[in-house]
Amino acid sequence: MCQVGEDYGEQVPVGPPPPPLQSREQKCVKCQEGVPVVVIRAGDAFCRDCFKAYYVHKFRAVLGKNRIIFPGEKVLLAWSGGLSSSSMLWQVLEGLSRSSAKQLRFMPGVVYVDEGAACGRSPEDRAETLAEVRSILQSAGLPWYSVSLEKVFSLPQSVLRYFSQEPATGKSTYKEAVDGFIRQQQGLGTQGTEDSPSPNPGEEQLSWHGPQDAQSLAEPPTAAQTEAVSRLFHSVRTLTAKEELLHTFRTHLILHVARTHGYSKVMTGDSCTRLAIKLLTNLALGRGAFLAWDTGFADERHGDVVVVRPMREHTLKEVAFYNHLFAVPTVVTPTLDTKAPEKASIHRLMETFVLRLQAQFPSTVSTVYRTSEKLIKAPRAGRATSPSRPRCLLCLCTLDVDSEDSATAFGAQTTIAPSRRQPPTPQAQAEEPPVTCCSPGCGAGSAEREDLRASVIEQLCYGCRVNTKDLPSLEPLPPYVLTEAQLRGHRARVTQEIQEFLMEDSEDEVDTA
Amino acid sequence: MPAPPCAVCHAARAALRRPRSGQALCGPCFCAAFEAEVLHTVLAGSLLPPGAVVAVGASGGKDSTVLAHVLRELAPRLGISLQLVAVDEGIGGYRDAALAAVRRQAARWELPLTVVAYADLFGGWTMDAVARSTAGSGRSRACCTFCGVLRRRALEEGARLVRATHIVTGHNADDMAETVLMNFLRGDTGRLARGGGLGSPGEGGALPRCRPLQLASQKEVVLYAHFRRLDYFSEECVYAPEAFRAHARDLLKSLEAARPSVVLDLVHSAEHLALAPTAQPPPPGACTRCGALASRSLCQACALLDGLDRGRPRLAIGKGRRGLDEGAPRARAQPPPAAVLPDF
Numbered sequence: 009m010c011q012v013g014e015d016y017g018e019q020v021p022v023g024p025p026p027p028p029l030q031s032r033e034q035k036c037v038k039c040q041e042g043v044p045v046v047v048i049r050a051g052d053a054f055c056r057d058c059f060k061a062y063y064v065h066k067f068r069a070v071l072g073k074n075r076i077i078f079p080g081e082k083v084l085l086a087w088s089g090g091l092s093s094s095s096m097l098w099q100v101l102e103g104l105s106r107s108s109a110k111q112l113r114f115m116p117g118v119v120y121v122d123e124g125a126a127c128g129r130s131p132e133d134r135a136e137t138l139a140e141v142r143s144i145l146q147s148a149g150l151p152w153y154s155v156s157l158e159k160v161f162s163l164p165q166s167v168l169r170y171f172s173q174e175p176a177t178g179k180s181t182y183k184e185a186v187d188g189f190i191r192q193q194q195g196l197g198t199q200g201t202e203d204s205p206s207p208n209p210g211e212e213q214l215s216w217h218g219p220q221d222a223q224s225l226a227e228p229p230t231a232a233q234t235e236a237v238s239r240l241f242h243s244v245r246t247l248t249a250k251e252e253l254l255h256t257f258r259t260h261l262i263l264h265v266a267r268t269h270g271y272s273k274v275m276t277g278d279s280c281t282r283l284a285i286k287l288l289t290n291l292a293l294g295r296g297a298f299l300a301w302d303t304g305f306a307d308e309r310h311g312d313v314v315v316v317r318p319m320r321e322h323t324l325k326e327v328a329f330y331n332h333l334f335a336v337p338t339v340v341t342p343t344l345d346t347k348a349p350e351k352a353s354i355h356r357l358m359e360t361f362v363l364r365l366q367a368q369f370p371s372t373v374s375t376v377y378r379t380s381e382k383l384i385k386a387p388r389a390g391r392a393t394s395p396s397r398p399r400c401l402l403c404l405c406t407l408d409v410d411s412e413d414s415a416t417a418f419g420a421q422t423t424i425a426p427s428r429r430q431p432p433t434p435q436a437q438a439e440e441p442p443v444t445c446c447s448p449g450c451g452a453g454s455a456e457r458e459d460l461r462a463s464v465i466e467q468l469c470y471g472c473r474v475n476t477k478d479l480p481s482l483e484p485l486p487p488y489v490l491t492e493a494q495l496r497g498h499r500a501r502v503t504q505e506i507q508e509f510l511m512e513d514s515e516d517e518v519d520t521a
Numbered sequence: 522m523p524a525p526p527c528a529v530c531h532a533a534r535a536a537l538r539r540p541r542s543g544q545a546l547c548g549p550c551f552c553a554a555f556e557a558e559v560l561h562t563v564l565a566g567s568l569l570p571p572g573a574v575v576a577v578g579a580s581g582g583k584d585s586t587v588l589a590h591v592l593r594e595l596a597p598r599l600g601i602s603l604q605l606v607a608v609d610e611g612i613g614g615y616r617d618a619a620l621a622a623v624r625r626q627a628a629r630w631e632l633p634l635t636v637v638a639y640a641d642l643f644g645g646w647t648m649d650a651v652a653r654s655t656a657g658s659g660r661s662r663a664c665c666t667f668c669g670v671l672r673r674r675a676l677e678e679g680a681r682l683v684r685a686t687h688i689v690t691g692h693n694a695d696d697m698a699e700t701v702l703m704n705f706l707r708g709d710t711g712r713l714a715r716g717g718g719l720g721s722p723g724e725g726g727a728l729p730r731c732r733p734l735q736l737a738s739q740k741e742v743v744l745y746a747h748f749r750r751l752d753y754f755s756e757e758c759v760y761a762p763e764a765f766r767a768h769a770r771d772l773l774k775s776l777e778a779a780r781p782s783v784v785l786d787l788v789h790s791a792e793h794l795a796l797a798p799t800a801q802p803p804p805p806g807a808c809t810r811c812g813a814l815a816s817r818s819l820c821q822a823c824a825l826l827d828g829l830d831r832g833r834p835r836l837a838i839g840k841g842r843r844g845l846d847e848g849a850p851r852a853r854a855q856p857p858p859a860a861v862l863p864d865f
Contacts, residue, residue, distance in 0.1 A: 296790025
């Protein structure tokens with residue numbers, strides 16, 4: 009999501025070493041007359057106008073192909089100030105200003121998350137960045153919201169819940185919605201809007217002007233909150249887990265802003281290159297089951313708010329050139345991994361690996377990206393998962409953990425000294441904490457702390473469990489996470505108590521047979 | 522600082538810290554735990570039923586050595602009998618030494634050993650001959666592409682020779698993690714969809730195959746070999762440096778430095794990847810030429826050999842398989858080149 013500090017040093021831009029000599033006679037491959045300014049793919053030189061047309065078309069084609077954003081719908085653009093999300097913001101602004109028939113018809117707003125506290129930036133630096141952010145967003149003229157990371161300490165528990173939406177909308181309903189919108193705009197009739205599943209297009213007009221809503225969430229964080237964030241992030245042992253934690257919080261904040269202001273879509277600026285890196289990173293983080301959600305075009309894991317990734321067909325190189333040629337304003341902010349060594353985290357390692365391989369084999373990114381399109385959002389066949397399976401407390405994906413003691417990677421890590429585990433009574437297994445949870449003598453806390461950890465851990469997916477191992481204590485986590493964990497744990501215990509009286513469909517037996 | 526006592530028996534001094542859990546253990550306790558875990562994998566995954574005749578693919582390297590040793594320890598409890606099957610790829614200066622290691626193991630553990638050679642199975646083609654044949658094609662020689670496919674076939678033949686019911690190979694967790702990374706980098710959706718399990722149940726007449734060490738990391742395999750004082754061959758194959766796998770291996774090594782559990786995390790990911798039905802390979806059929814399991818009309822081994830015989834070794838590699846007269850009997854069987862050279 010965050011493209012700040014993108015490392016695209018490997019990608020050699022215009023005029024690769026071979027023959028720069030022809031450049032004077034060379035013409036744009038598209039229009040055959042313009043002076044080429046940028047070489048995107050091997051040998052294909054584009055002039056400025058054709059490059060722009062190509063770039064804009066790609067953006068609109070992704071939206072048009074997927075037909076997921078309804079006319080009049082409120083869409084929140086997640087903007088980090090980095091290259092890709094700035095380019096996305098710019099695309100939307102251009103699409104709105106155009107008075108042609110192809111004008112974008114959704115109602116955008118912008119959210120900016122100030123992550124300075126996690127990166128240990130001084131208040132002065134942060135204020136400076138915020139001023140820059142403000143000036144860009146004000147000139148953009150869209151409703152905008154600036155949230156600081158500290159606000160995770162006042163998030164409600166509802167952020168961690170799934171809110172189901174009305175059944176999936178097919179092509180026909182999309183067409184109806186478009187027709188309805190057009191008719192409404194022409195002032196011809198209103199009956200069309202009633203079929204429209206988009207949330208009441210009328211009320212958008214209110215929040216259309218100015219950043220008036222920004223105040224409630226944009227109150228400057230208190231020093232105590234900043235201190236709490238930095239204590240939490242300092243306590244995390246690895247940069248990998250810090251990155252993941254920051255990503256989780258950022259997602260929750262954006263989700264909260266979207267819900268409180270009635271946005272039903274969130275757009276993030278992940279480019280194709282970024283998604284290929286993210287795919288391999290998440291693979292290594294044990295999130296194989298969720299790759300389709302984490303990197304696909306639409307991510308419906310929250311139910312009512314869908315995250316979409318309209319920049320997913322643009323390579324980082326194209327983004328960088330577009331921003332350069334058309335002077336798209338960006339804000340450069342240091343992030344968690346700024347100045348971190350190459351081997352500091354799985355994220356950094358994958359990024360360097362992919363970009364380096366891309367320099368040698370130019371099809372690397374596109375191959376990985378195309379492969380990701382073949383992934384589906386369903387549990388793998390043969391992995392018994394009932395639809396009512398609980399969702400991960402942090403990432404909200406359906407839990408992907410196999411049963412303990414199964415012949416799987418998860419089972420192998422929960423199996424404790426199998427030689428000594430001859431009579432496996434259910435009680436004994438439940439009481440033993442997973443041996444991998446901490447090295448001997450790391451926690452050494454009270455039983456209460458261990459209880460808290462155990463109750464949180466069992467509500468997490470595989471990948472989040474691995475990350476949580478790098479948190480020595482879970483107490484510094486924001487209250488909404490801990491309260492929700494306790495609530496769910498309590499509910500699970502109650503359900504267990506009344507289990508014998510509940511009647512169930514016996515579908516699971518079929519699966520395990 | 523003296524080593525802490527072993528966390529399991531509390532008697533002996535710990536001799537290692539387990540890479541997986543960080544537990545301090547003494548040598549015997551670690552080996553017992555390792556064996557118990559392999560036993561658990563075999564039982565929980567119901568990989569080898571009692572009464573199975575198991576062909577162990579033995580290369581002389583650490584993985585297959587450890588696998589053979591562990592299974593030999595577990596054989597009475599599992600009720601299986603073991604056969605070592607080694608493949609002689611015909612790689613001068615490399616395979617002979619490795620085969621010597623396999624022979625020593627077989628003799629020490631009193632296990633029956635069968636050696637099958639590429640030269641006998643594939644009409645005279647040894648890996649050295651393949652390497653010579655592919656050397657002129659300009660691009661990388663892709664030796665591992667040939668060798669991997671042919672070895673799979675050779676192992677199957679060897680296992681049938683000794684009337685085995687199951688084949689086991691020594692692939693460990695690191696191998697699986699590399700494979701899933703490689704398959705993504707190559708965009709091999711078919712393999713991603715199929716992979717992830719502990720083996721294949723044996724469809725279309727092929728013998729069931731499994732990888733009992735798949736959940737054990739390479740480090741633990743090496744530690745086990747060390748504490749059991751196993752004698753194995755640890756040279757790298759002369760053709761290996763050209764393989765694409767090297768990229769994935771290097772990456773995995775640095776990932777492991779950043780997060781020790783990454784190997785099993787990747788295996789977990791591979792277990793849970795869900796691919797669209799269109800990306801799933803079609804149900805396998807039988808090769809029209811040799812009858813082995815094949816996803817097309819020619820199995821990959823026959824296709825590669827066909828290309829070699831026609832002097833166009835890259836015919837069956839990469840896209841299209843254009844020009845392969847799939848299905849038709851071998852039109853002109855050329856004598857394998859080079860194989861006659863060393864005779865005089």
